[in-house]
Amino acid sequence: MKMIDTEKLYTTLSQGKMDGIEKLVQEALEMGESAESILRGGLIPAMDRIGIKFKSGEIYIPEVLIAARAMHAGMTVLKPILSKSTTNLSKKVVIGTVKGDLHDIGKNLVVMMLEGGGFEVIDLGTDISADKFIEAIQKHQPQVVGMSALLTTTIKEMKNILQAIEKAGLRKKVKTIVGGAPVNEKFAKEIGADGYAPDAASAVDIVKSLLAE
Amino acid sequence: MNSRERVLMTIDHKEPDRVPLFFNSIDAKFVRAIGKGNMVETWKELGVDVFVMGRTTWCEGKPAGLGYSPDPPPPEESLGGCLYAGWNGIDEIGREWRHGRYVRGVVETREDLHKYSPELKLEERYNRSIIENWKTNYPDHPYVLFSHSGPLGLTIESFGLIQFCYALFDNRAVIQESVELKTEWFIETSKYAVELGVDFVIMGDDMGFKGHGYVSPSDFKELAFPYYRRIVDSISVPVFWHSEGYIRDYIPMAVEAGIKGLHGIEGTAGMNMGEIKKEFGKDLVLLGNMDGNQILCQSDLELVRKEVDRCLKEGMEGGGYMLSIAGSAHESIQLEALIEMCRYLRKVGVYP
Numbered sequence: 001m002k003m004i005d006t007e008k009l010y011t012t013l014s015q016g017k018m019d020g021i022e023k024l025v026q027e028a029l030e031m032g033e034s035a036e037s038i039l040r041g042g043l044i045p046a047m048d049r050i051g052i053k054f055k056s057g058e059i060y061i062p063e064v065l066i067a068a069r070a071m072h073a074g075m076t077v078l079k080p081i082l083s084k085s086t087t088n089l090s091k092k093v094v095i096g097t098v099k100g101d102l103h104d105i106g107k108n109l110v111v112m113m114l115e116g117g118g119f120e121v122i123d124l125g126t127d128i129s130a131d132k133f134i135e136a137i138q139k140h141q142p143q144v145v146g147m148s149a150l151l152t153t154t155i156k157e158m159k160n161i162l163q164a165i166e167k168a169g170l171r172k173k174v175k176t177i178v179g180g181a182p183v184n185e186k187f188a189k190e191i192g193a194d195g196y197a198p199d200a201a202s203a204v205d206i207v208k209s210l211l212a213e
Numbered sequence: 214m215n216s217r218e219r220v221l222m223t224i225d226h227k228e229p230d231r232v233p234l235f236f237n238s239i240d241a242k243f244v245r246a247i248g249k250g251n252m253v254e255t256w257k258e259l260g261v262d263v264f265v266m267g268r269t270t271w272c273e274g275k276p277a278g279l280g281y282s283p284d285p286p287p288p289e290e291s292l293g294g295c296l297y298a299g300w301n302g303i304d305e306i307g308r309e310w311r312h313g314r315y316v317r318g319v320v321e322t323r324e325d326l327h328k329y330s331p332e333l334k335l336e337e338r339y340n341r342s343i344i345e346n347w348k349t350n351y352p353d354h355p356y357v358l359f360s361h362s363g364p365l366g367l368t369i370e371s372f373g374l375i376q377f378c379y380a381l382f383d384n385r386a387v388i389q390e391s392v393e394l395k396t397e398w399f400i401e402t403s404k405y406a407v408e409l410g411v412d413f414v415i416m417g418d419d420m421g422f423k424g425h426g427y428v429s430p431s432d433f434k435e436l437a438f439p440y441y442r443r444i445v446d447s448i449s450v451p452v453f454w455h456s457e458g459y460i461r462d463y464i465p466m467a468v469e470a471g472i473k474g475l476h477g478i479e480g481t482a483g484m485n486m487g488e489i490k491k492e493f494g495k496d497l498v499l500l501g502n503m504d505g506n507q508i509l510c511q512s513d514l515e516l517v518r519k520e521v522d523r524c525l526k527e528g529m530e531g532g533g534y535m536l537s538i539a540g541s542a543h544e545s546i547q548l549e550a551l552i553e554m555c556r557y558l559r560k561v562g563v564y565p
Contacts, residue, residue: 062427062428105373108375181481
């Protein structure tokens with residue numbers, strides 16, 4: 001980064017100052033910095049630092065969420081410019097809580113963390129059937145599909161969705177991750193998911209590592 | 214030794230004849246299958262030592278929340294893991310429910326907070342006749358008030374987690390006022406339960422996810438610790454704390470506030486009961502921490518017995534321990550696994 005003070009950006013983001021982030025992003029643009037470089041060299045690394053601090057127990061969910069909200073404010077400035085760019089900057093993630101399950105707190109945290117990580121997230125909501133997941137994959141063509149469940153009775157639906165993705169001929173086109181209270185690494189492997197995220201911050205790392213494969 | 218003597222000795226950190234068995238709530242499907250719809254028969258059949266007194270809340274004018282009815286709702290209405298869980302709408306505290314499951318909070322402003330600050334309604338909130346009947350017919354059992362209405366957890370639920378987090382930075386005064394109001398409500402409604410005869414109170418105040426607490430220890434110190442202390446100081450019986458999730462970092466403050474017991478201790482969230490016993494076993498009675506997410510949700514009874522053995526190994530030495538599921542006996546738990554857990558505890562949970 002030449003035009004933007006990355007440390008100042010990080011500090012402002014970690015304090016959750018939405019106005020401050022918008023101003024810094026705007027100033028960088030006015031000084032000739034590209035939107036892509038502000039995103040990749042400034043905002044995403046700053047959110048990465050927030051995620052590392054969360055995982056190490058230095059900060060907690062409220063601090064992460066206000067940073068993600070500030071990140072979102074910065075993105076509202078950048079998005080119109082990025083959307084005109086010929087480069088497809090952001091990778092897409094389709095995410096939802098599976099059929100029969102109405103819980104969305106954990107899933108919403110994952111959405112915020114992924115958006116903070118620079119991903120475009122299509123949040124399908126709760127109680128999402130396999131058909132709706134397939135429809136969303138065909139429509140949005142994401143690189144990753146995330147499934148969440150809180151109940152032991154509904155995690156079975158994850159396997160049904162994975163089978164439906166396979167049947168629809170989409171399995172090789174997307175990576176899949178699962179998460180939620182009753183889900184663990186062993187279960188994720190058994191049903192054939194590509195990744196398991198034990199918490200919201202890890203979800204970003206898992207998605208990044210899956211896309212790097 | 215009867216259940217009452219067993220549990221009171223346990224609370225006194227002494228070794229009784231065997232480890233007591235505790236449930237905070239049991240799904241209606243178990244009450245039907247085991248006790249033919251009768252809660253007390255279910256407890257007796259399973260060998261549960263503590264009778265749990267519920268506190269009614271109202272949702273759209275209908276009774277909701279933890280409570281024990283002689284006529285529990287049909288299974289399709291009891292999805293929330295408790296007997297009275299078949300409700301829809303926004304409850305008197307500002308929590309929105311769908312098919313008995315919490316979906317979000319609706320409180321955003323100070324006006325909302327006051328709109329959703331419930332009246333005491335003490336006579337209506339407890340079923341005095343059921344409790345008096347229990348106390349007359351089962352004086353050999355101890356009684357507890359279990360209420361999922363601790364001041365900070367209830368604030369988080371009534372705002373919704375994400376809005377609560379924003380409000381911590383944008384509108385902290387409303388959060389503080391909410392905790393204050395809920396603390397006073399908790400105290401007054403719990404005092405009434407003590408008058409009805411409970412031996413201890415369990416304050417349900419969920420404070421953690423898998424691996425992380427909801428808020429920083431400094432926020433906990435400001436927004437939970439002084440209120441826990443006030444609750445402890447205002448109620449004449451021991452106050453225990455129930456929380457699911459990872460709450461390890463808050464335990465020293467809970468002990469300092471005077472909390473006498475801990476229910477939950479969710480292993481799958483990262484809580485290690487053996488370590489907690491070593492560090493806080495002299496201060497806290499531990500109630501936990503059978504895995505209700507995996508082990509009790511399957512039918513391999515050998516795994517269930519191994520889990521009981523693990524809990525006893527970590528918790529029972531020196532007394533001050535009751536075996537319990539880390540959460541409630543919810544609908545996903547297998548009936549045979551639940552019964553085996555109780556049977557096996559009675560067999561192996563005996564003190565020498």
